Amino acid sequence: MKQANDLVPRGLSLVQAASYWGVSPGTFKTLVKRGQAPAPKKIPGLDRNIWDRHVLDRAMDALCDGKAA
Numbered sequence: 001m002k003q004a005n006d007l008v009p010r011g012l013s014l015v016q017a018a019s020y021w022g023v024s025p026g027t028f029k030t031l032v033k034r035g036q037a038p039a040p041k042k043i044p045g046l047d048r049n050i051w052d053r054h055v056l057d058r059a060m061d062a063l064c065d066g067k068a069a
Helices: 014-021 025-034 053-064
Strands: 049-052
Touching: 014 025, 014 049, 014 053, 049 053
Parallel strands: none
Antiparallel strands: none
16 A cells, blocks of 8 residues: 555545455445445545545444444
């Protein structure tokens, strides 16, 4: 997931967010619909959704602790 300059992106695409969680994009979308994974952020002027890696980490921690995302 590192970029050419070795920076780890904080904003992730659907495919990247799903990969970060270790699931397919389709499964990740299902988890978002169920409220088990966070919804993306819509950045004004950007024509795609972005998932914040830190929010994904907190949501995964909550799932592992038995709490809702």
